[in-house]
Amino acid sequence: MSVHLDALLDRRLVVCVGPGGVGKTTSAAALALRAARQGRRALVLTIDPARRLADALGLDGLDDTIRVVDDEPNLSAAMLDTKASYDALMGRIAEPDARETILGNRVYQAFSKTLARSHAYVAAERLYDVLDKGDHDLVVLDTPPTRSALEILDAPHQLARFLDDGVLRFFLEPDDSIMGSLASLASAGGRAAMKLLGKLAGEEVTAELLGFFHLLADQREGFLERAQSTAATLRDPATGYALVASTSTTALADARALASELAERHRTPSLFLFNRAYLSEPGASTPLAGASPELPEGELQPAAEELRVLREHIADTQRAALESAARFRDSFDPEAPALAVAESPEDIRTLEALGRLLDRSVPV
Amino acid sequence: MTSETRRLQLFTGKGGVGKSSVVAASALAAARAGRRPLVVELGHRATMATVFEAPAIGHEPTEVAPGVHAANIDFDEALVDYVAEHAKVRALARRIVRGDALRRFFHAAPAVSEVVTLRMLERLEEATVRGESRWDPVLVDLDATGHALMFLSLPEVFADLATRGPLARLLRGFTALLSDHERTALNLVTLPDELPAQETRELHAALRAKGSVPLGRLFINRVPAPPVSEPTRARYAELERAGWDAEVALARRLESVHERATAIADRLERELELPTLRLPVLEPFDLHQLATHLGGAS
Numbered sequence: 001m002s003v004h005l006d007a008l009l010d011r012r013l014v015v016c017v018g019p020g021g022v023g024k025t026t027s028a029a030a031l032a033l034r035a036a037r038q039g040r041r042a043l044v045l046t047i048d049p050a051r052r053l054a055d056a057l058g059l060d061g062l063d064d065t066i067r068v069v070d071d072e073p074n075l076s077a078a079m080l081d082t083k084a085s086y087d088a089l090m091g092r093i094a095e096p097d098a099r100e101t102i103l104g105n106r107v108y109q110a111f112s113k114t115l116a117r118s119h120a121y122v123a124a125e126r127l128y129d130v131l132d133k134g135d136h137d138l139v140v141l142d143t144p145p146t147r148s149a150l151e152i153l154d155a156p157h158q159l160a161r162f163l164d165d166g167v168l169r170f171f172l173e174p175d176d177s178i179m180g181s182l183a184s185l186a187s188a189g190g191r192a193a194m195k196l197l198g199k200l201a202g203e204e205v206t207a208e209l210l211g212f213f214h215l216l217a218d219q220r221e222g223f224l225e226r227a228q229s230t231a232a233t234l235r236d237p238a239t240g241y242a243l244v245a246s247t248s249t250t251a252l253a254d255a256r257a258l259a260s261e262l263a264e265r266h267r268t269p270s271l272f273l274f275n276r277a278y279l280s281e282p283g284a285s286t287p288l289a290g291a292s293p294e295l296p297e298g299e300l301q302p303a304a305e306e307l308r309v310l311r312e313h314i315a316d317t318q319r320a321a322l323e324s325a326a327r328f329r330d331s332f333d334p335e336a337p338a339l340a341v342a343e344s345p346e347d348i349r350t351l352e353a354l355g356r357l358l359d360r361s362v363p364v
Numbered sequence: 365m366t367s368e369t370r371r372l373q374l375f376t377g378k379g380g381v382g383k384s385s386v387v388a389a390s391a392l393a394a395a396r397a398g399r400r401p402l403v404v405e406l407g408h409r410a411t412m413a414t415v416f417e418a419p420a421i422g423h424e425p426t427e428v429a430p431g432v433h434a435a436n437i438d439f440d441e442a443l444v445d446y447v448a449e450h451a452k453v454r455a456l457a458r459r460i461v462r463g464d465a466l467r468r469f470f471h472a473a474p475a476v477s478e479v480v481t482l483r484m485l486e487r488l489e490e491a492t493v494r495g496e497s498r499w500d501p502v503l504v505d506l507d508a509t510g511h512a513l514m515f516l517s518l519p520e521v522f523a524d525l526a527t528r529g530p531l532a533r534l535l536r537g538f539t540a541l542l543s544d545h546e547r548t549a550l551n552l553v554t555l556p557d558e559l560p561a562q563e564t565r566e567l568h569a570a571l572r573a574k575g576s577v578p579l580g581r582l583f584i585n586r587v588p589a590p591p592v593s594e595p596t597r598a599r600y601a602e603l604e605r606a607g608w609d610a611e612v613a614l615a616r617r618l619e620s621v622h623e624r625a626t627a628i629a630d631r632l633e634r635e636l637e638l639p640t641l642r643l644p645v646l647e648p649f650d651l652h653q654l655a656t657h658l659g660g661a662s
Contacts, residue, residue, distance in 0.1 A: 020379015021560070202529020249649065251380065253414055282613045296606045303596040303603060307611035310591060314614070317647075345617065347558070 004337035005358065008271045009035040009042075011240040013131065013233060015141045017262065018244035019254030023275040026053055026348055027244045027341075028142040029077070030357045035138045036074035037355065043076045043136040045126060047144055054079070056350050064088075066130070072351055076136065080123055105212050128230045235266075243269035245328075247277045247321035247340070252328055259332055268333060274325045274364065277340035278318040285342060285360040287322065290315035326364045338364035367549035367580035367639070371498070372489050372541065374580075376506045376567070377553030378560045382585040384411040385654060386553050386643070387505045388432075392655035394501060395431030402499035403434040404488065406481060406507055412436065415651065425499075433499070435488075439477050442484045449483075478518055479531070482538050489541065513570055516542060516577055542577065549580030554632070556587050556625035561632050568636050582638040584629045586645045591618035 008014060009031060016028040025046050032044035043066065044057070057077040058070050066078040091099055123141065130139055198206045233239060241262060245255035259269060278287040292308040295301055322340055329338040342360035346353050373390070377383040384405070391401040402425055405412050413421050418428040423441040425433040448457035485504060492498050506515070519535040542548055550571065554564040564582075571577050592615045600612050633640045643657055 021381060021555070202531045204529060205531055250382070250385075254411075279614070279617070282610050288614065292611055293607045296608075300599060300602055300606060303599040304606070304608055304611075306593060306596045307603065307608060307615055310618070311611050311614055314618075 004271060004339055004363065005031070005034060006038070007337070008240050008242060009038070009040070009138060011138065011238055011270075013127075013139050013141065013236075013238075014240040014242055014270075015143065015234070016242045016244050017143050017258055018273075019251050019258065022244055022246040022251050024244040025142050026354070026357065027242070027273055027275060028140045029053060029057060030354050031242065032077070032138065032140040033072065033075055033351065033354055034358060035140075036072055039074065040137040041074050041076075041135065042138045042140065043078070043130060044140045044142065045078055045080055045123070045130070046142045047080050047123075053348055053354070056348065056354055064126070069351070078126075080126060105208065124230045124234075125226065127233070128226045131233060132229075240270035241267055242271045242273055244273045244275060245325075246275050247318075247325050252324065256328070256331075263332075269336060272325075272329050272332075272336060272338035272364065274322075274338065274340045276343045277321060277325060278342055278362075279314060280342040280345075280360055286362060287318055287340075287342070288315050290319075322362075322364065329364055340364050367551075367578070368501075370545075370547055370549045370578075370580070371501050372485070372548040373501045373503045374506055374548065374550045375504065375553055376550065377583075378555075378563050381553050381555045381560050383553040384415050384505050385649070385651065386583050386585060386658075387503050388412065388415045389651055389654035389658050391432045391434075391503050392429060392652065393659040394503075395429070396655065396659060399500045400497055401432050402488065402502050403428070403432065403505065404485065404502060405434070405436050405505045412505070437481060437484050439480065442480045443476070445487070446480045446483050478515060479534065482515060482518065483534060486537060486541055489547070513567065516571070516574055539576075545578040548578050550577055551580040551583060552636075552638070553583045553585060556584055556629040556632075558628065561628045564632065565635065568638075579638055582633065582636055582640045584632065584640060584642045587629055587642045588618075588622045588625050588645050590622055591615060 014031060016024050016031070018024045028046060029044050032042040035042040046053075046057075046059070057075075058067060059077055059079050064078050064080055066076050069075040069077055087103060123143070127139070127141060130136060243255060243259055243262075245251045262269065280286060281288050288311070290312050292304075292311050295304050295308065325338065325340055329336055339358075339361045340363075341358060344353070344357055344360070346356075348354050348357065375383055375387050375390075387403060391403045394401040403412055405421070412428065412434050413419065416428040416432070416434065418426075418434070421428065421434045421436045423435060423438045425435040428434045444454065444458050448454045485502070488499060488502050490498075515538075519539045552564050552567065554560045568579075571579065596615075597619075600615070603609075604612050629642060641658070643654065646653055
């Protein structure tokens, strides 16, 4: 088991992807903690952790500052916060006076608020920042619990494309100074598009949008460099992808869709992690087996029979679940390492509990 | 008037709580009651085809089960619809939207997909089927918890930005629809588990803070039944003495799972004060059986 995990944790960046409700955030934290306890400086970038996990990691959820976890000097954690990250980004790449203008632009404000897609840009951006600083040997990145999680892989590229000559030049004359004026459009296509936008969204919005484009155009170099660097890191074979799922039919179906999308982006999971895959044998970490003692005679028999059936049912169900996990892995790569993790008998509310989580597991 | 009779039924909940199954089963229950349900899922997901065991679901509503139609709102198509409303000629709208630069812009620009999607929902809510009856209800499987809030926040996000013009008019229309207690209900789907329950609690608080959103029902999915009968529970000590301690330990553990789930469900129901429906664990899963559980709901 440890061989699988340690090969994964030997990397510089591990991206955890998987459907919602399978304990992905907890897995990301447990992986980072494991690396930290092996002496590596590890950082987990989480998205919306459960209150108890956040408490265990010492995250108060108020901002996205990277903090060293109490009692775990090698482990740092941060939560991704969209608005704060955008503002910080603008602070880093823009000149002070431009920064004020950007933060005041209403399209920018709308953009940086809680819009779905923004998450991927922010994650990509934070990633650039932490990798660039080089304060950590390993970064474990949690992703949003939807199939759009993989937007993180597309975001740098998409942003780069958006900022690339084509789009901005379509809307703007490079040295144009008449901000917000519809007369400032470069090409005939852009003029038509702006006219259309004016019709669709109103001239007020369009003018503000144009202003936003101007601001972006000025910051283009900084954006592009960062976007390209992040995209390259995510494509780098040294970056690991942990596909986190459970053994439920729906989770496996969602995980399959995710894995296919990963494959389309030429990435294969470096590790399959199946959470809550089994109940362990009391006092052990292996899956519960089916054999009960011989049935007692007499009036205790019906009660014993009920427990025997219960045990057998659970053992059968989880055996089938582990088999479906193995088939799932085999359908992608029979050689790929995979771990089934037991249902935790305790709440994960302390670092100790988090540290024990991955110990209760078996190879698939 | 109970919330079920409202025509726009939005469903939200954390990923993995079985939201799509609840939406699908609600649609089946509505069809059994003689209504004309339309299930709407948004964009890239293709969950409904799996849930209904139907062929791929496209942008246009198709029948996926007796009396149940489903559509998957495709962003590009919805954008063409949206632009066509203003540009009059659909072919022209398509050309504009498909144009490379503008398309890239629409894909990266803030809130375009949300505005376009909401407009689509509004149109579906207004639309008549074969010129006679309307879809009833339109059941929308929202992406995740954050998504619902985002839709509801759109008018707010744009409040300072779009004060007049077509976008402002649209946003006013959304606000009117989304806050209409006779047309719309936002249903919450969750599990009797710490994380989903907490998220539901937070979402509920955030929605209450917004004030105007008409909440529908709370669905607590997969509430486990007691694992062991009462007479057997009474005999645990004897069973342990007879060498059945591992089985008793297992039974106790499953009981604690059941008790914990029940406690979480009780607390959530008490705190949220919404009409609540607890749904059982179905093994194997059966959509029609789930619909039967939903059909008996008040």
